[in-house]
Amino acid sequence: MPIRCPQISLSAPEGGEGRGEVGEIQASPDCIAHLTLPVADATGPLPLPPQAGGEGKLGGYRPTRRWILVAAAGGGLASLAPKATATEAAMADAIRELIGEAPLERGKVKLELPSIVENGNAVPLTVSIESPMTEADHVDSVHIFNQKNPQPYVAAFHLRPRAGTARVSTRIRLADSQRVVAIARLNDGSFWSDSADVIVTLAACTDQ
Amino acid sequence: MPRVLINLPERATRGEIIEIKTLIQHPMETGYRLDSNGARIPRDIINRFACTYNGEEVFRVELFPAIAANPFIAFSTIATETGELVFTWTDDDGQTQTESRRITIE
């Protein structure tokens, strides 16, 4: 059953911050919505379709991304609809444990990961944080979390002003296409974050 | 004794920010893999890496199974004075491996 295609961009209003947003949905004439990255942005029940105009009629309101995913699910793309997994909840818990009630600000942090990797066994990752790295103003630690590995922690880097620059690199494992989150804790107790979505492809011709 | 590769300049000017790259041979067994009999292969990873510069810690990282095998870690530090940088890797059993490199400040 063809779905009426959305005419408006599904990115965040200002064009999205960092690279944490789901990619653009390309609508073909048959409106097969091609979701570039199926990423859940929260755990919890999906909302009901908007009331105004009913299902399928898009006039008069701005459909949320999640509603489009629900509608797309009807077109046979159910596998792309966000599902809460055990690790997503664990990631949320792990982040909450780190930041407590403090707000998580976007900015300052730049998480660099390739958007598609050939092999999830060794994904290069670099985190850099804008900071003068002085005694008065520096990054204390940088914590990396993931969404779909068996457990949410990746690494916790502890820096000193003596680092000179707040920039670390390593290689990580990603079990599946997923979101990776980096959170920096500054010496004033504030938390800043960035996230990146990675598509993980599998190798052909292996030992098994 | 796992092989280690450390890349840092032998000489630097005072105050220069130098980049240090380290690589250590280690399978970083996650604890989630199954062997051919279906039994779980126990976790065995390097869970900590630290660097001191003339005795003072300048960098530390806690590692989890999500870090790739043969862990590569790159970080920076300010070349403050001539001396010794000591790198220590610690695994789940508490075993450590230590390497040191000298740096000369001009």
Next chain:
Amino acid sequence: MRRLFGVALALVATIAVAAEIAPEARRSGYGFASAETRVTQDDDTANPGMLWVSQGEGLWTKKAGAAGLSCRDCHGDAQASMSNVAARYPAFDAALGRPIDLEQRINLCRTEHQRAEPLTWESEDLLALTGFVAHQSRGLPIAVDDNPELRPFSALGDELFHRREGQLNLSCSQCHDDNWGKRLAGSVIPQGHPTGYPVYRLEWQSVGSLQRRLRNCMTGVRAEPYEYGAPDAVALELYLMERARGMTIETPAVRP
């Protein structure tokens, strides 16, 4: 391997004439890898394969066996003596009357000259030594001997490369001559030139030999893989090196 099945059926269905790659169109697997993988290979301090090369460097000077000899005792400084060795292997061994590859050569040295136990295939030590020796050829062109005694063996390798095998009934040539550059289950199919062996394969999270990689391919088409060191395996290695003649050695390469 179910994910390969659909693709394999499509490949089997097309009648593809096995066309050799023109010499100027040959590209190393390096060119088919992602930018990140290439960066990892290029940086000797980030390339995990260098850990094995470094280990091999240590083994080169280690005395072994009843003769109490190290590699260095006979061969001296590896940088000089091993400089063009890997580029010329597999080489014809007159005593055995057939080609042997670098791993077998190292083990012959161990058993005959060092009077030590041979190293097992894919063991850390053998990979380290092979990696260290092959690394001394880095930057040099593959130059397997044009020895007439090798011809029947490379002809066998040629035949094996073009022979359909396995439940999926595919030949090496069908992927690596006819469909290189296209994708198989999300991975790009390379041309299959052994320019960087022993290679750090991200999938293995370790360094491995060409024979291990060939076994992976054969498992991929559901064929019985060659035993390590089997004459067929060495014949195929020989053919592959001849097919890659002139291409640059990159050991230790990093591949997905």
